[in-house]
Amino acid sequence: MDRSDKPRVVLGVSGGIAAYKACELLRRLTESGHDVRVVPTGSALRFVGEPTWAALSGNPVTTGVWEDVHEVPHVRIGQEADLVVVAPATADTLARAAHGLADDLLTNTLLTARCPVVFAPAMHTEMWEHPATAENVATLRRRGAVVIEPAVGRLTGKDTGKGRLPDPGEIFEVCRRLLARGAAPGRDLAGRHVVVSAGGTREPLDPVRFLGNRSSGRQGYALARTAVARGARVTLVAANTSLPDPAGADVVPVGTAVQLREAVLKAAEDADAVVMAAAVADFRPARYAQGKIKKRDGQEPEPVALVRNPDVLAELAGLSAARPGQVVVGFAAETDDVLANGRAKLARKGCDLLVVNEVGEDRTFGAEENEAVVLGADGSETPVPHGPKEALADTVWDKVVHMLNAG
Numbered sequence: 299m300d301r302s303d304k305p306r307v308v309l310g311v312s313g314g315i316a317a318y319k320a321c322e323l324l325r326r327l328t329e330s331g332h333d334v335r336v337v338p339t340g341s342a343l344r345f346v347g348e349p350t351w352a353a354l355s356g357n358p359v360t361t362g363v364w365e366d367v368h369e370v371p372h373v374r375i376g377q378e379a380d381l382v383v384v385a386p387a388t389a390d391t392l393a394r395a396a397h398g399l400a401d402d403l404l405t406n407t408l409l410t411a412r413c414p415v416v417f418a419p420a421m422h423t424e425m426w427e428h429p430a431t432a433e434n435v436a437t438l439r440r441r442g443a444v445v446i447e448p449a450v451g452r453l454t455g456k457d458t459g460k461g462r463l464p465d466p467g468e469i470f471e472v473c474r475r476l477l478a479r480g481a482a483p484g485r486d487l488a489g490r491h492v493v494v495s496a497g498g499t500r501e502p503l504d505p506v507r508f509l510g511n512r513s514s515g516r517q518g519y520a521l522a523r524t525a526v527a528r529g530a531r532v533t534l535v536a537a538n539t540s541l542p543d544p545a546g547a548d549v550v551p552v553g554t555a556v557q558l559r560e561a562v563l564k565a566a567e568d569a570d571a572v573v574m575a576a577a578v579a580d581f582r583p584a585r586y587a588q589g590k591i592k593k594r595d596g597q598e599p600e601p602v603a604l605v606r607n608p609d610v611l612a613e614l615a616g617l618s619a620a621r622p623g624q625v626v627v628g629f630a631a632e633t634d635d636v637l638a639n640g641r642a643k644l645a646r647k648g649c650d651l652l653v654v655n656e657v658g659e660d661r662t663f664g665a666e667e668n669e670a671v672v673l674g675a676d677g678s679e680t681p682v683p684h685g686p687k688e689a690l691a692d693t694v695w696d697k698v699v700h701m702l703n704a705g
């Protein structure tokens with residue numbers, strides 16, 4: 299591909315210790331065919347030097363507005379960009395961006411850019427939670443920027459808390475989604491809180507055994523990722539997944555159906571939409587053995603008695619009646635009579651939308667791709683052709699946005 303055909307990405311880097319992680323983001327962007335111009339702040343260069351950025355991007359690197367003045371870079375770089383991503387974004391950079399300051403090349407670029415802008419903040423918890431930062435973030439979001447929630451975990455010193463830069467691979471996914479959607483209504487979930495459940499519950503029999511299912515969580519993670527890219531605040535209730543946390547989502551790990559119910563109902567209290575993509579076990583062992591169940595010579599094993607688990611989706615659908623405008627979405631995995639079973643399940647559960655897909659040993663579970671039909675309580679039927687799980691996720695959000703805006 300000619301360089302001029304490649305999507306142009308500006309990677310702004312500000313002066314935080316997480317600047318080294320932006321090298322990985324840069325690699326991902328260049329290796330996936332983007333023309334990346336790195337614009338570090340002066341203090342970012344104290345953490346990672348100019349030669350690293352220049353070598354990894356293959357482009358010149360400048361921080362001030364007084365270099366290459368004849369090319370008017372302070373205007374041109376922003377104008378020509380298809381996406382600007384600032385990672386890490388320090389409290390200072392967020393403040394300067396929110397106030398429209400233009401004292402270096404990065405802030406000039408942010409003022410001239412008319413493309414989607416992503417900030418991936420990284421700082422200590424106190425700085426993130428300070429009202430000044432909170433107001434700056436709110437201002438940037440109100441103006442349409444995607445500000446990814448920082449991850450929770452180990453910070454620079456011995457402390458832990460909210461403020462870590464999310465996994466660079468996941469920041470890349472947000473960028474990729476925004477570029478893929480181009481000028482489409484990119485941030486149509488801004489200001490909304492959505493809850494997604496993902497994965498499969500495990501119902502323990504004893505300390506080492508459980509009843510489980512084959513759900514990987516990929517569809518739920520794709521829903522969380524696409525919702526972040528569309529500007530939503532996302533709570534992801536994840537049952538037994540082993541996927542990297544989607545950047546910007548608040549991930550709540552759970553094990554059993556009962557734990558999942560508690561986490562989802564709590565998060566749903568102020569949610570605009572709840573999407574139940576998790577495979578929730580319908581039954582759990584009636585008895586949990588405190589010690590490992592042993593085999594005994596000459597004795598048949600004890601049968602495993604099961605009891606019903608709560609139906610979280612049906613409960614959510616019931617609760618949403620008292621929450622005007624809240625949209626509840628279910629998933630149905632069917633092996634036969636897919637559409638008829640889907641319609642019956644939609645009515646039985648009382649949700650607004652039901653995504654029905656056909657499953658089997660080698661279909662859907664753990665796969666990157668999916669094929670489904672989205673059924674609406676209004677009788678609508680939207681087939682989603684075989685394709686990436688993110689495409690199905692975007693169709694679900696399109697429908698949710700439509701319902702939220704209508705309600």
Ligand code: CTP
Pocket residue numbers: 555574575576577578579580607608609610611612627628629630631632643
């Ligand atoms: N679900 C739930 N709580 C349960 C079981 C399922 O919230 N105890 C949700 C799932 O997250 C999914 C939807 O219900 O969104 C459909 O689940 P599925 O297992 O396919 O349907 P069932 O109601 O279990 O019906 P059946 O087993 O008869 O197919």
